[in-house]
Amino acid sequence: MNFKEVADIVLGASQADETEIVYRRLDGSLTRFANNHIHQNVTETNHEILVRCVSGSRCGTAISNATHPDSLRNLVRVALDLARQQPENPDFKGLPGPAPLSIVTSFDSAVAGCSPAARASGVGVMCRKAAEAGYTAAGSMTTAAMRLGVANSKGVFAECETTLVDASTVVMSATSSGWAQSSGWTLDSVAWDQLAEEAVGKTRMGENPIDGQPGEYTVILDPYATSDLMGMMAGDGMSAQAYQEERSWLNGRLGKQVLSPMITIVDDGLDPAGIPLPFDFEGQPKQRVTVVEAGVCRGPVYDTYTAGRQPGALSTGHAMEQAASERIGPLPMNLFLKPGTSNVNEMIASTKDGLYITRFWYTRPVHPRDVVVTGMTRDGTYIVRNGEIAGAVKSLRFTQSYMDALAGTMALGETCKTLWAGGTCNVPAIKLERFNFTSSTR
Amino acid sequence: MKQLAQHAMATAESRGARYADIRIIESRNQTAGVKDGNVDSLGDFESAGFGVRVLVGNAWGFASSADVTREEIDRVTALAVEVAQASALVPGQPVELGPPVRSTGTYVTPILIDPFTVSIEEKLSLLLQADATIRRNPGVKVSEGRVTCLRHHKTFANMEGALLEQTIYECGGAISATAVSGTDIQVRAYPDAFRCQGTAGWEYILGARFNDHAERVASESVALLSADVCPSKVTTLILDSSQLALQIHESCGHPTELDRVFGTEAAFAGRSFLTTDKLGALRYGSSIVNLTADSIRPTGLGSFGWDDEGVPASSTPLVKNGDFVGYLMSRETASQLGLQSNGCMRADGWNRIPLIRMTNVSLEPGTWNAEDIIADTDDGIYMETNRSWSIDDMRLNFQFGTQLGYEIRNGKRARLLRNCTYAGITPEFWNSCDAIGNEKSWKVWGTPNCGKGEPMQVMGTGHGAAPARFRNVRVGVYR
Numbered sequence: 001m002n003f004k005e006v007a008d009i010v011l012g013a014s015q016a017d018e019t020e021i022v023y024r025r026l027d028g029s030l031t032r033f034a035n036n037h038i039h040q041n042v043t044e045t046n047h048e049i050l051v052r053c054v055s056g057s058r059c060g061t062a063i064s065n066a067t068h069p070d071s072l073r074n075l076v077r078v079a080l081d082l083a084r085q086q087p088e089n090p091d092f093k094g095l096p097g098p099a100p101l102s103i104v105t106s107f108d109s110a111v112a113g114c115s116p117a118a119r120a121s122g123v124g125v126m127c128r129k130a131a132e133a134g135y136t137a138a139g140s141m142t143t144a145a146m147r148l149g150v151a152n153s154k155g156v157f158a159e160c161e162t163t164l165v166d167a168s169t170v171v172m173s174a175t176s177s178g179w180a181q182s183s184g185w186t187l188d189s190v191a192w193d194q195l196a197e198e199a200v201g202k203t204r205m206g207e208n209p210i211d212g213q214p215g216e217y218t219v220i221l222d223p224y225a226t227s228d229l230m231g232m233m234a235g236d237g238m239s240a241q242a243y244q245e246e247r248s249w250l251n252g253r254l255g256k257q258v259l260s261p262m263i264t265i266v267d268d269g270l271d272p273a274g275i276p277l278p279f280d281f282e283g284q285p286k287q288r289v290t291v292v293e294a295g296v297c298r299g300p301v302y303d304t305y306t307a308g309r310q311p312g313a314l315s316t317g318h319a320m321e322q323a324a325s326e327r328i329g330p331l332p333m334n335l336f337l338k339p340g341t342s343n344v345n346e347m348i349a350s351t352k353d354g355l356y357i358t359r360f361w362y363t364r365p366v367h368p369r370d371v372v373v374t375g376m377t378r379d380g381t382y383i384v385r386n387g388e389i390a391g392a393v394k395s396l397r398f399t400q401s402y403m404d405a406l407a408g409t410m411a412l413g414e415t416c417k418t419l420w421a422g423g424t425c426n427v428p429a430i431k432l433e434r435f436n437f438t439s440s441t442r
Numbered sequence: 443m444k445q446l447a448q449h450a451m452a453t454a455e456s457r458g459a460r461y462a463d464i465r466i467i468e469s470r471n472q473t474a475g476v477k478d479g480n481v482d483s484l485g486d487f488e489s490a491g492f493g494v495r496v497l498v499g500n501a502w503g504f505a506s507s508a509d510v511t512r513e514e515i516d517r518v519t520a521l522a523v524e525v526a527q528a529s530a531l532v533p534g535q536p537v538e539l540g541p542p543v544r545s546t547g548t549y550v551t552p553i554l555i556d557p558f559t560v561s562i563e564e565k566l567s568l569l570l571q572a573d574a575t576i577r578r579n580p581g582v583k584v585s586e587g588r589v590t591c592l593r594h595h596k597t598f599a600n601m602e603g604a605l606l607e608q609t610i611y612e613c614g615g616a617i618s619a620t621a622v623s624g625t626d627i628q629v630r631a632y633p634d635a636f637r638c639q640g641t642a643g644w645e646y647i648l649g650a651r652f653n654d655h656a657e658r659v660a661s662e663s664v665a666l667l668s669a670d671v672c673p674s675k676v677t678t679l680i681l682d683s684s685q686l687a688l689q690i691h692e693s694c695g696h697p698t699e700l701d702r703v704f705g706t707e708a709a710f711a712g713r714s715f716l717t718t719d720k721l722g723a724l725r726y727g728s729s730i731v732n733l734t735a736d737s738i739r740p741t742g743l744g745s746f747g748w749d750d751e752g753v754p755a756s757s758t759p760l761v762k763n764g765d766f767v768g769y770l771m772s773r774e775t776a777s778q779l780g781l782q783s784n785g786c787m788r789a790d791g792w793n794r795i796p797l798i799r800m801t802n803v804s805l806e807p808g809t810w811n812a813e814d815i816i817a818d819t820d821d822g823i824y825m826e827t828n829r830s831w832s833i834d835d836m837r838l839n840f841q842f843g844t845q846l847g848y849e850i851r852n853g854k855r856a857r858l859l860r861n862c863t864y865a866g867i868t869p870e871f872w873n874s875c876d877a878i879g880n881e882k883s884w885k886v887w888g889t890p891n892c893g894k895g896e897p898m899q900v901m902g903t904g905h906g907a908a909p910a911r912f913r914n915v916r917v918g919v920y921r
């Protein structure tokens with residue numbers, strides 16, 4: 001059954017004031033390797049039908065992966081029953097109507113058709129190159145195809161196909177490790193030989209690390225670490241829900257210069273450098289939203305619900321899929337940090353005393369309003385002295401306000417890397433004047 | 443379902459698998475959430491499907507589908523074999539699974555009230571009542587409440603003859619109050635920061651008595667805004683049992699997962715400092731520290747009849763009188779040490795493979811009355827309810843934050859403290875433990891959001907703990 005047929009059954013069966021259906025079909029595969037061999041290799045075929053029924057200003061949601069017509073009609077009954085069993089919610093102003101959608105492409109049939117043997121071939125390159133260097137590699141390669149459809153009783157009908165390819169590896173020696181990752185929607189987004197060269201090189205450079213000393217350092221971050229800055233800033237802080245609940249770092253800072261003038265952050269769900277989709281999970285057109293412009297806070301992203309709570313606000317096309325446990329609100333899923341004119345080599349050459357960091361790990365917010373985050377460096381933390389790499393240190397723990405760090409931006413790379421972590425982040429390397437490390441691991 | 447499962451096993455064998463198993467799962471999850479007096483979410487989620495795992499030669503393959511039909515089982519089983527054959531293109535060491543598992547039987551979580559027989563009105567009423575109580579405090583910016591009810595029906599079969607039916611129920615929920623002033627945000631939650639979740643029926647939610655704690659939660663969130671910031675120093679730390687449960691989860695549960703030790707989670711969840719040379723040789727904690735993994739404790743989120751390899755529920759020591767003595771194991775990893783699995787393999791759905799997951803990893807009760815631990819402490823800090831957590835990929839260097847703290851002076855609680863954090867190195871921390879609460883203050887907590895694996899799997903784990911005291915701990919890392 002195709003999406004149109006599913007939508008017709010759901011919308012035809014509903015007695016609700018308004019009805020919405022979100023349909024997802026996923027064909028996903030993941031090949032995982034460790035100790036230079038494939039140890040897990042999985043594939044799935046699934047579909048998910050979400051029905052949201054509205055009665056007055058009350059919403060009920062039911063989700064199932066059964067597509068039989070009787071199951072679909074039952075899903076409508078369950079959703080409407082849930083809606084009718086609750087008090088009115090004056091904050092809910094109704095489902096959105098149709099709006100013109102841009103035409104974007106993010107589907108590659110080579111990804112959708114990628115075989116287990118083809119994934120194994122790529123992974124095999126990685127394992128062989130690690131073994132040749134005397135190291136062990138672990139990592140994964142994902143290939144997935146998704147068909148997404150959104151329709152509602154007010155005339156919204158939107159449908160698209162998208163693909164994802166993501167590959168990552170950590171290469172390990174007895175004393176060090178290195179990381180590489182690549183993501184995109186075309187199969188040629190991943191070049192295993194390049195990933196191997198990068199991760200093996202980082203591992204070699206990190207051999208025999210010394211204990212790191214806590215303190216404040218100038219840091220040069222690979223795009224992997226930069227993406228963590230963007231992810232944590234986005235997490236709650238760029239959502240209208242967080243803003244309305246006064247949990248966002250944007251609260252009290254709109255129109256103010258709080259980050260370096262070098263920092264411009266946009267969310268653009270239509271840019272093919274990410275993984276573009278024409279519409280969000282309410283079928284609304286994705287819009288380019290400038291969250292930070294030359295260091296000045298501009299505003300969060302909205303879905304229909306949060307726009308309805310704020311006079312003058314409109315959905316920016318950032319509605320998320322209904323979560324199993326709670327309404328998570330709108331989120332930026334296609335972040336871009338505007339590049340600069342530098343590169344990692346220049347950043348190192350211009351640094352007298354600092355650290356060059358591959359990536360951050362297990363980062364958690366300590367204080368959301370100032371984006372204070374704690375976490376560890378991982379898979380390559382290098383000493384920079386007098387413009388050169390002077391060795392490696394063991395992973396360091398930091399507790400640092402990402403806002404303060406970005407206020408001290410000294411340089412941005414001229415090229416960006418697209419990285420997948422639930423959404424996409426397109427970011428360059430970055431040099432930050434101050435970053436506070438609180439301890440070293442053993 | 444049993445016939446379909448057995449058909450899949452016969453198909454796998456005919457296609458060359460030397461081992462195979464299948465899980466056919468039907469799951470239902472009903473959630474209700476309120477925020478600031480409104481219904482924030484109300485949903486009913488169902489998912490059904492099956493996954494077939496095969497071992498061909500020494501290579502694993504797995505395939506899954508939402509269409510539970512005989513024809514689709516044929517297709518997916520053949521695909522799982524094809525995937526395994528692709529795995530063999532990048533081969534590893536020989537795979538041994540140890541003694542065959544031929545478990546048969548039925549298990550149902552013991553419950554008093556089936557949560558799916560409780561009306562939506564009753565669920566919302568319970569939450570809205572607590573929400574209204576919280577909102578009576580004008581200093582509260584956001585009030586929230588949430589309940590979740592789950593049921594998983596699993597049919598498991600393997601090529602060795604195991605055939606199992608399990609129905610696992612889970613219920614959980616929590617309330618919270620958020621107060622905001624300037625750029626400061628303070629949150630208080632009850633029963634803890636995660637949903638307090640267990641394998642149980644609706645009685646678990648009723649027993650939490652949300653509304654009885656709503657006023658305190660609200661007033662504490664507001665009071666924290668004007669509390670002093672946790673000082674930076676090295677001092678004596680007393681943790682409440684919910685925060686200690688997460689400390690156990692991160693610094694004992696994860697490092698004892700044997701797949702991490704063998705490096706198979708290196709690229710994502712990380713590895714472990716508890717390498718096999720340390721088994722029976724490492725002083726993990728002080729002599730009063732006893733940590734156990736079990737899947738049999740009532741209400742524990744890691745409690746079941748059999749794991750997802752058909753291994754029966756059990757209880758095994760991880761740390762005994764301070765010595766590191768055991769791992770969380772699967773059949774394959776246990777065989778590598780010449781041991782037998784202690785039944786820790788679980789998958790978070792039909793479309794995921796089983797991984798080694800914590801069951802109920804608990805700190806056994808000590809001998810102290812909880813109030814005596816404070817009375818016995820001249821100078822220190824008491825911390826309660828998790829707010830943030832982070833630990834390195836070897837599970838050594840950690841930093842936690844809590845929602846609330848109190849200064850301890852001369853055996854009594856003194857001033858309220860906010861933005862409390864503490865940090866340490868795992869074995870040093872556990873070796874500094876010199877007091878553990880007794881059975882009276884011991885409780886099984888549930889962590890329903892443990893992430894591991896690729897694709898990411900989210901699993902519920904249980905952790906029993908009582909308040910405990912640790913010496914010479916660095917606190918106030920962030921001010």
